Amino acid sequence: LHLRFSPSRSQYNPSFTFTSLSCFMAPAFEAQGGAPPPQAEPVQEQAAVSQNNAHFSNYESRITIVGSGNWGSVASKLIASNTLRLSSFHDEVRMWVYEEILPSGEKLTDVINSTNENVKYLPGIKLGKNVVADPDLENAVKDANMLVFVTPHQFMEGICRKLVGKINGDVQAISLIKGMEVKMEGPCMISSLISEQLGINCCVLMGANIANEIAVEKFSEATVGYRENREIAEKWVQLFSTPYFLVTAVQDVEGVELCGTLKNVVALAAGFVDGLEMGNNTKAAIMRIGLREMKAFSKLLFSSVKDTTFFESCGVADLITTCLGGRNRKVAEAFAKNGGKRSFDELEAEMLQGQKLQGVSTAREVYEVLGHRGWLELFPLFATVHEICIGRLPPSAIVEHSERKPRFELLDGSTQYC
Numbered sequence: 001l002h003l004r005f006s007p008s009r010s011q012y013n014p015s016f017t018f019t020s021l022s023c024f025m026a027p028a029f030e031a032q033g034g035a036p037p038p039q040a041e042p043v044q045e046q047a048a049v050s051q052n053n054a055h056f057s058n059y060e061s062r063i064t065i066v067g068s069g070n071w072g073s074v075a076s077k078l079i080a081s082n083t084l085r086l087s088s089f090h091d092e093v094r095m096w097v098y099e100e101i102l103p104s105g106e107k108l109t110d111v112i113n114s115t116n117e118n119v120k121y122l123p124g125i126k127l128g129k130n131v132v133a134d135p136d137l138e139n140a141v142k143d144a145n146m147l148v149f150v151t152p153h154q155f156m157e158g159i160c161r162k163l164v165g166k167i168n169g170d171v172q173a174i175s176l177i178k179g180m181e182v183k184m185e186g187p188c189m190i191s192s193l194i195s196e197q198l199g200i201n202c203c204v205l206m207g208a209n210i211a212n213e214i215a216v217e218k219f220s221e222a223t224v225g226y227r228e229n230r231e232i233a234e235k236w237v238q239l240f241s242t243p244y245f246l247v248t249a250v251q252d253v254e255g256v257e258l259c260g261t262l263k264n265v266v267a268l269a270a271g272f273v274d275g276l277e278m279g280n281n282t283k284a285a286i287m288r289i290g291l292r293e294m295k296a297f298s299k300l301l302f303s304s305v306k307d308t309t310f311f312e313s314c315g316v317a318d319l320i321t322t323c324l325g326g327r328n329r330k331v332a333e334a335f336a337k338n339g340g341k342r343s344f345d346e347l348e349a350e351m352l353q354g355q356k357l358q359g360v361s362t363a364r365e366v367y368e369v370l371g372h373r374g375w376l377e378l379f380p381l382f383a384t385v386h387e388i389c390i391g392r393l394p395p396s397a398i399v400e401h402s403e404r405k406p407r408f409e410l411l412d413g414s415t416q417y418c
């Protein structure tokens, strides 16, 4: 796999990688309906860009990572290796750290800066000497013109509130956060929250990306979702790509982000099945039903979501890896083994050492949307997962309820959602 899909490390150079990447990107662009878009150009450093973002590529971009958990730390390692290698980026990568006092009495930030390791969230992995941990959010972002958001989703509203008026006008952002918020007006994806509150463009990066595996440089893929400006998407691809981390871009922010968000709900269902020892066939059935609900829900919320996105790394591949090896699956398995008698909060605190689950709150948020819109009958798996999480149904309900056939005929143009 490594030989076929990526250059060996000794051969690695940017132009080879990006020529290869543009080949991988071509099918994604072509598959998205109608006439093929212009052929993806190989990305060259300092490539000519359209006038409206010429300022963006004509100087060294400064990167700040907002977040320093398990995935945030791995993202800093990927990015730090590239900023040293590529002249279009400033070497230093600033990483905002939510300050904590370690059992030793030391501050986490001080330990990261002295050991170059996030001893709490990614022990044993060097991040790169050019990563600077900073506990002051305002200071961390003030010089940046590329912001990478990667915190658990429940903290993002508060973080955005603190950042209003504190960032440069020409900043580009990307969100690696899998989750959404539900507001009075309806659901709000995290990239939209960032865009709306801070007035900046925000791409997303999602994929089959269990952080601990990427930390030890095992081959993985990821998907960047972008809205309009492909050159900016390609700059993000450049920033994250390494020989062991292959990134492609698709023009479907909502589709990519909803895949990353909703698969966490399906992973809980897979964990219940594991906890009840129901076997592989049942788990595969749950994953299939879950994928169908992911697609239907995404397309009901955003008619622009593309079918092809579900075949990218952010779609079926992330669903598989999370249902096999993710934290949501693991804690849901323990929940079911305990017959639902120990809460997710308690199990999370005991099993994850400060890391955060996203699936339980996402299941609640999805359930709120389904309830408000009268769609509960259409999404038996999503609805059942939430009802199990809050103790209204036993874990065994996951099969009894999910197998009910959703009644898409209740909707106009029903076939497009199935």
Ligand SMILES: NC(=O)c1ccc[n+]([C@@H]2O[C@H](COP(=O)([O-])OP(=O)(O)OC[C@H]3O[C@@H](n4cnc5c(N)ncnc54)[C@H](O)[C@@H]3O)[C@@H](O)[C@H]2O)c1
Pocket (backbone or CB within 6 Å): 067, 068, 069, 070, 071, 072, 073, 097, 098, 099, 121, 150, 151, 152, 153, 155, 176, 177, 178, 179, 209, 210, 211, 212, 354, 355, 356, 357, 358
């Ligand atoms: N870990 C993975 O394998 C992985 C992979 C892909 C995507 N993601 C996604 O990335 C996002 C971040 O996940 P992660 O694994 O980096 O985080 P994590 O699960 O390790 O969460 C812990 C982080 O939350 C921070 N935190 C705790 N309380 C806080 C507060 N009140 N305010 C702000 N921050 C606080 C901690 O300091 C720590 O940095 C999530 O949406 C997750 O779904 C994770």
Ligand SMILES: O=P(O)(O)OC[C@H](O)CO
Pocket (backbone or CB within 6 Å): 178, 207, 208, 209, 210, 211, 264, 267, 318, 321, 322, 325, 326, 327, 328, 329, 357, 358
């Ligand atoms: O460990 P999980 O369940 O939060 O999933 C991690 C990543 O999202 C997998 O891509």
